[in-house]
Amino acid sequence: MTTVDEELRCIGCGAVIQSDDPDELGYTPASAVQKGLESGELYCQRCFRLRHYNEIAPVSLTDDDFLRLLSHIRDTKSLIVYVVDIFDVNGSLIPGLHRFVGDNPVMLVGNKEDLLPSSLRRNKLRDWLRQQVNQAGIRPISTVLVSAKKNHQIEDLLKEIDRRRNDRDVYVVGVTNVGKSTLINQIIKLRTGIKDLITTSRFPGTTLDQIEIPLDDGHQLVDTPGIIHQAQMAHVLPAKDLKVVTPQKEIKPRTYQLQDQQTIFLGGVARFDYLKGQKVGIVGYFDNNLPMHRTKLAHADDFYHKHLGGLLTPPSTDDLADFPPLERFEFAIKQKSDLVFEGLGWMTIPAGTVVAGWAPKGVAVLIRPAMI
Structure with a gap:
């Protein structure tokens, strides 16, 4: 594959500009290269469409x-x-x-x-x-x-x-x-x-x-x-759903007084189970627009299958075919900790409890020392 000029690079993403293959990185129509050089703003077609139309094209880099x-x-x-x-x-x-x-x-x-x-x-x-x-x-x-x-x-x-x-x-x-x-x-x-x-x-x-x-x-x-x-939530959700789960302004903590054997759904993208412990306050730190629903643990599976894509959204109904199943991770909490859903947010959990976190397959769920 030849390039327009080995020294020409997209100022948006850094890829070498080329006009031969529209499916490869750095593709820019030859007519657009000259315009870019004249304006001092040479972008590849991928960056141009991303900047002006919010369209993303897949990349071939691993x-x-x-x-x-x-x-x-x-x-x-x-x-x-x-x-x-x-x-x-x-x-x-x-x-x-x-x-x-x-x-x-x-x-x-x-x-x-x-x-x-x-x-x-x-x-x-x-x-x-x-x-x-x-x-x-x-x-x-x-x-x-x-x-x-x-x-x-x-x-x-x-x-x-x-x-x-x-x-x-x-x-x-x-x-x-x-x-x-x-x-x-x-x-x-x-x-x-x-x-x-x-x-x-x-x-x-x-x-x-x-x-x-x-x-x-x-x-x-x-x-x-x-x-x-690859363990980030951004890799399993389409762009329209990322807007709902990605915070854009100051988070307002949400507190739930939970007894054991209760579940909180984080939209349809994650789930928190309070398995064992006294009645406690659990604080969630997620995007303010992410809907959260509480139910009994015994009914949680049926609730999820019945309402996923409707009451429990994102994901939307149109995206259910490509949405991975949720995987379960259980933790015994020895000290005040955050149960983290990578790329989504976290629940702050007191010591002396047993909890479980569910996330789409491939997305990490882990425990860390409490931030707040």
């Missing part, structure tokens, strides 16, 4: 391709800015990150802090987040909380990057859907005034190759492709 693109970072002299989604911390962790960064220092950025209750002390949240990545073997030199979407604390982040990089390039890494490209766009806007240069969406895997942004001293700030975690 998980291994994404990891291979990151593998050379260990040989660079750089500062690693590791972006995690505070609402989905566990789904944001990159297994074996040290293999990709080598001896380079890591700066931790917790994005989407605006989604968490404003009553939560940010110093406590910062400490909790650092402890979570410590358990994954990552020792950040500093931790910064931001909201890329709301442009909160981005100037502080830039100052911290400048203070820490010590005449080095900066590589921004993270899994898909953590808001990495939105963060880069805010940085570009603050430094250059250009808005929405890089393609962003709620779909996994939008950035397909490295995107290099020049810094004032001749070094580069590099946006790397997001590593895809």
